[in-house]
Amino acid sequence: MNKTKKEFLPFQFTDLAALNKHFEEKAASGLILRSFGPTAVCRYEECEPAKLRYNAVICPVSKSASPSISEEARGFIEFCEESGWNFVDHRNEVYVFCTEDASVPDIETDSRELIASVDRAASRSRFISLVLIGMSFANLCTSVLRFFGESPDLRPFSIGMVSGQAVLLLSALVILIWNVIRDRKWTAAMYSALDRGEPIPDPDPNVLKRRRLTALAGIILIAALLLGLITFALISSEPDIRCFIVSIMIAGVVFALLAVKIKNVKVGKGKKALLYFLAFLAFIAIGLVLFGIFGSVFGVFEETEAGAALGRSAEIFHLL
Template identity: 25%
Template structure:
């Protein structure tokens, strides 16, 4: 039985688009079998209709397992109604059924709107503030050098673009949702094909910007310094991927105490900070040695 994996890059307010995508994949002969932190895994099947429910629920604490009592009760409610639980990605919880007559389990549009706004108001503005702080740090560094035509200038442009894109998407959806709720008592349904194209273009743009930053920072450096930088970035990316999958697995499959989860998450965070600090310092010293 062949498998296919696609990226799970969907915002909270794109839950209906994810639902449409999964149902379209089923009609093409691909059934969702696993939801990861980064990827959706499908298995081949006979093309047939499958109903999906992508519910927006309160996200568990960063220190709590996804196996909390309220989530267990909701899953039991859905299972009693004929829906099977598949998994979660952040605030999005996915259920499915092959019974076309099963009772719908989605919440009403007004309640879903409130849940989406509560979820996005925290994550969106936290991300924007973080990006702005990083932009300010890069702006100060560029000011010290007396020019924006360097790696710091490119970093500022990248961070500002990402912040505006991330916050702007939610603000546009909220404006449309208010209007459709007032006029039709429904929420706007986004086209998943458009979302996937935009996500691919945005990801490609980030990669191009990163390459530009790396290239401009390494101008004048020796080839050995470039190789060291490339290896460091590759190792760091692999570690980030590994820890992302590990945290998702710990929360989804295991039920640890709050204290244990705090130790795990803070331990991982401190390790990454230490890696960035020591690795960055080593690269700086190494590049200076190789240059002189």
């Protein structure tokens, strides 16, 4: 068994051209991609340097954020393998194939479809980031509201916490907007190249370097946001805040998973909006039920007025 090497991949996983180029460079340096799993960590096997072609594509029949390979996606893999491509691994809906054969055509030869599929996948990924930012914003609002009711002795500490959260949130928002603008510009440039009858240009190395940096900054910020929320929940002197944050975070994760599922449901816009609304109601209900449970366990409802008010609502939901 050859040695394996792991690498944290600082690309957005929808940056298909960048992924292809990166994996091809790795193969040329003797590192063959073996796994491109659900985390941002890639595993390579040390081999003889090889001239391999990689094609990362958005699987047309894959459900987004699905770690398993569906029966339909398996059919797609077999279809590609029959034409000379070897399946390596997948992360959500991004499937990576490789081949030594230079004569095999690319998996996606319809450039417009390729651009549209990347655009769709990037929108799905941004939606998840937006949910995370929304959760952090809700948490920030709670912190600001708590700040006004606190004793003056605790205020310096709270100002630090709230400012830190606000800076992180703002940075995450700026990165998200930056990515949206960059993706829109990229899509427009690609379509305009196609309209002029030119092929999709290869990513310029400097652009790749910048993309790596922004992707890395995005990952660090999201991790920092989550860490900030957890730390805040842990060190908060108020048990009701701790219980509230943990409840909202768990409910938020459930809401995000439901939202991803709803996005893939093949129904009309009206029904979809209703499903999103029901998911939002479920988010509130789950949050309150959990808050009720945690609150009962830690006995927070007797300690503060806000806790008592929230606790009463939570208990009603819990009873329902």
